[in-house]
Amino acid sequence: MYQIQFDQPCVIHFIGIGGISMSGLAEVLLQKGFQVSGSDMHASELTKRLEEKGARIFIGQRAENIPAEAVAVVYTAAVHKDNPEFAEALRRELPLLSRAELLGQLMRNYRQAVAVAGTHGKTTTTSMLTEILLAADADPTISVGGMLDSIGGNIRVGESDCFVTEACEYTNSFLSFYPTIGIILNVCADHLDFFKDLDDIRHSFRLFAEKLPAGGLLIVSGNIPRLEELTEGLPCRVQTVGMAENDDYRMTGIEYDELGHPSFQLWHGKEDLGMIHVGVPGEHNAWNALAAIAAARELGVDYDPIRSGLEHFGGTHRRYEKKGVLPGDVLVIDDYAHHPDEIRATLKAARRGKRDRIVCIFQPHTYSRTKALMDEFADALSLADEIILAEIYPARETDTLGISSRDLAAKIMARGKKVSYFATFEEIEKYVKKNCVHGELLITMGAGDVVKIGENLLSGV
Numbered sequence: 001m002y003q004i005q006f007d008q009p010c011v012i013h014f015i016g017i018g019g020i021s022m023s024g025l026a027e028v029l030l031q032k033g034f035q036v037s038g039s040d041m042h043a044s045e046l047t048k049r050l051e052e053k054g055a056r057i058f059i060g061q062r063a064e065n066i067p068a069e070a071v072a073v074v075y076t077a078a079v080h081k082d083n084p085e086f087a088e089a090l091r092r093e094l095p096l097l098s099r100a101e102l103l104g105q106l107m108r109n110y111r112q113a114v115a116v117a118g119t120h121g122k123t124t125t126t127s128m129l130t131e132i133l134l135a136a137d138a139d140p141t142i143s144v145g146g147m148l149d150s151i152g153g154n155i156r157v158g159e160s161d162c163f164v165t166e167a168c169e170y171t172n173s174f175l176s177f178y179p180t181i182g183i184i185l186n187v188c189a190d191h192l193d194f195f196k197d198l199d200d201i202r203h204s205f206r207l208f209a210e211k212l213p214a215g216g217l218l219i220v221s222g223n224i225p226r227l228e229e230l231t232e233g234l235p236c237r238v239q240t241v242g243m244a245e246n247d248d249y250r251m252t253g254i255e256y257d258e259l260g261h262p263s264f265q266l267w268h269g270k271e272d273l274g275m276i277h278v279g280v281p282g283e284h285n286a287w288n289a290l291a292a293i294a295a296a297r298e299l300g301v302d303y304d305p306i307r308s309g310l311e312h313f314g315g316t317h318r319r320y321e322k323k324g325v326l327p328g329d330v331l332v333i334d335d336y337a338h339h340p341d342e343i344r345a346t347l348k349a350a351r352r353g354k355r356d357r358i359v360c361i362f363q364p365h366t367y368s369r370t371k372a373l374m375d376e377f378a379d380a381l382s383l384a385d386e387i388i389l390a391e392i393y394p395a396r397e398t399d400t401l402g403i404s405s406r407d408l409a410a411k412i413m414a415r416g417k418k419v420s421y422f423a424t425f426e427e428i429e430k431y432v433k434k435n436c437v438h439g440e441l442l443i444t445m446g447a448g449d450v451v452k453i454g455e456n457l458l459s460g461v
Contacts, residue, residue, distance in 0.1 A: 002072055002095030004105055006032055011069045014038030015061065015085045016076035018047045021166075022099055024143045024155035025074070028106065030054055031157045039065045039085060049153065063088035070094060074102050077171045078396050100173035103143070107163055107178045110141070114295055115167035115177050117208055118185025118221075119201075120342045121288045122166040124280065124319055125185060128292035129164055130156070132309030136301045140164055146336075147317040162299060167208065169201065170194060174208050181298055182212050183291050184220045184230065190339050193368035193397065205230055212236035219294045221287065222247045241290040249294045251276070254286055260352030262286040266293065273303060279313045281320060282349025318451060320346060323444075324458040328437030331355060332454040338365040338447035340376035346445065347383040355441035360384035361428060361453055363446035364392045364405055371403045378411035384443075387412055387419040388428055393448025425453050432457060 004012070014026050017038025023046040026036045030053050039058040040047055047057045058065040063084045066073065073089040074097045081087065089096055097105075107113040116126045123146040133140045134150060139158040143165040147154055167174035167182070170191045187205050189198045206229065209218050214235040222242035224230065231238045239248040251264035260281030266273040278289045289310050296306050315321060318336040325331055337346045343362070350358050362381055364370040370377065370392055381387045389405040389412075405421050412419040422428045432453075436442055444454045 001101060002097060004072065004097075004102070006106070006109055009033035009035070010071040011035045011037070011067055012072055012074060013066045013070045013085075013089075014074045015079050015083060016040055017050065017055070017057065018042065018044050019076055019099075020046070020145050020154055021103070021143065022074070022076055023047070023050055024153075025099065025102055025106070026050055026055060027053060027153075027155045028141070028143070028157055035069075037065070037067050037070070046154075061085050066092070066094070072097060074099060077173065098173075098176065100171075100176040103165060104176040104178055107165070110163035111161040112163070112181065112299060113177075113179045114162075114164040114181040114183070114299070115174065115179035115208075116165070116183045116185070116291075116295075117167040117169065117174055117205065118183070119169070119188040119190050120337075120339055120345075121185040121284065122168065123336075124285060124315070125183065125288040125291050126164060126166050127315070128289055128310060128313050129295055131313040132292060132296045132301060132306050133162065133164070133299070135305035135309040135312075136296075138162060138299065138301065146319060149314070149317075169204055169208070172204055172207075175204070175211065177208075177211060179212060180216045181295055182209060182216070182218045182236075183295060184209065184218065184224070185288065185291055186221055186341070187224055187230070188339065188341050189373065190369065192372040193366065202226075202229065209234055209236075217298050219291055219298075221291070223287075239294055241287070241294050249290050249297075251286055251290060254283065256281075256352045258354055260349045262289075266290075268297075274307075276307060277311045279311055280315045281352060282345055284345035284349070320349065323451075323454045326432075326436070326442070326457055329439045330436050331439075331441050332458060333441065333443045334451045334454055335443060335445050336447055337445050338369070340373055340380040343377070343380040343445065344383060346443070347380070350441055350443060351383070353441065355439065357386075357438070357440045358384045359386045359388065359432075359436055359440050359442050361388045361390065361432075361442070361444045361450060363390040363444075363448045363450035364408060365447040366395050366397050367392055367399050367401045367403045368397060370405075370408065371401050374408060374411060377408055378415060381408075381412055382415045382417045385418070387417060388431065389419065389421045390425065390428060390446075390450055390453075391423055393446060393450075395448070425456070428453055429457055
């Protein structure tokens with residue numbers, strides 16, 4: 001595999017540069033003195049940001065986009081061999097690196113490299129750890145899969161020897177990483193267009209754990225079933241986080257304020273370390289906070305900045321993000337949840353607030369996930385008082401499964417819940433304007449573009 005020499009800047013081209021992770025990597029290279037070019041199918045705030053920082057951006061993908069002086073080409077998992085730029089790189093015999101391979105190479109330049117893995121919670125936990133490290137003046141380099149106000153985007157390039165990033169399991173991307181500290185938040189059935197089943201996913205997380213060196217540390221939720229299959233025989237140290245007496249870091253006495261923000265007593269072994277207050281709602285975020293605490297302690301951070309960072313963390317964009325208030329005191333929240341476990345956690349967090357009625361506008365993400373987890377989606381969404389379904393967001397897929405949101409609506413209806421399906425966002429917006437006027441909590445939910453519904457409604461206020 002081609003190895004980038006980070007102390008010898010050159011010209012690197014990115015295919016799909018507008019993705020949240022790709023744009024972050026491109027920005028790191030720009031700050032290290034590289035010349036960066038890249039293409040994407042659509043302009044965005046991320047591509048505009050890169051242009052402002054000196055990148056050459058092409059909208060649309062064509063062979064001639066790759067500069068003559070390019071030394072290597074980086075591509076995303078969504079790019080196929082028939083992509084004109086990928087084909088041109090092959091023709092010119094340019095070295096090709098996947099996004100994950102470049103990120104893995106970048107990690108090797110840091111003495112302390114933290115990789116946050118798990119089926120869900122990666123972005124929030126990475127962001128929590130970021131806030132803690134900033135509160136401790138640790139000057140880390142950060143790559144996060146969401147927009148975080150405290151770092152002005154999704155990337156931060158620091159001067160210390162600490163690097164923190166998310167580690168996604170899809171296409172086994174995280175197996176290209178070289179962490180010294182690994183976090184596994186949870187292991188659930190997802191990305192079943194790539195993995196065969198849950199056992200296949202668990203096998204990949206085991207391989208991720210095996211990437212940690214003998215002097216490294218694996219931080220893992222003690223709540224994962226058959227945990228020993230992931231941890232036995234590892235060369236690294238292992239610490240568990242959870243609520244059990246034998247967990248290394250644990251929480252007791254969890255309570256919630258009127259906004260659903262959790263507080264808990266923190267323990268390290270038998271040592272009572274006092275109260276922790278978390279600035280984002282839901283029990284799932286208390287679990288995320290525990291993992292961030294364990295990683296911060298391994299990085300040498302004291303408890304005062306840990307407490308301060310977690311208390312002042314307000315979340316990343318699209319993670320239970322308040323968008324505004326509609327006429328009739330309808331509070332609009334947006335959340336990225338696109339897996340049944342995430343939906344369940346978000347709706348449970350919403351229940352701890354003061355709103356009596358929750359209306360959830362859900363846009364399923366990918367046909368394969370919707371079909372594989374249909375009953376689980378119906379169960380999770382039924383925690384809302386009313387469910388409004390948009391059509392499936394295809395992402396990287398085409399509809400070869402004959403599946404629709406109508407099928408999910410039928411499953412939810414069979415559970416006795418009020419559910420509606422609309423083919424377009426415009427129809428959903430008309431329905432909301434007519435029917436949501438009495439102080440409801442309105443949540444737009446999904447990993448696609450469902451956020452536009454709330455934004456469109458609010459723009460007309």
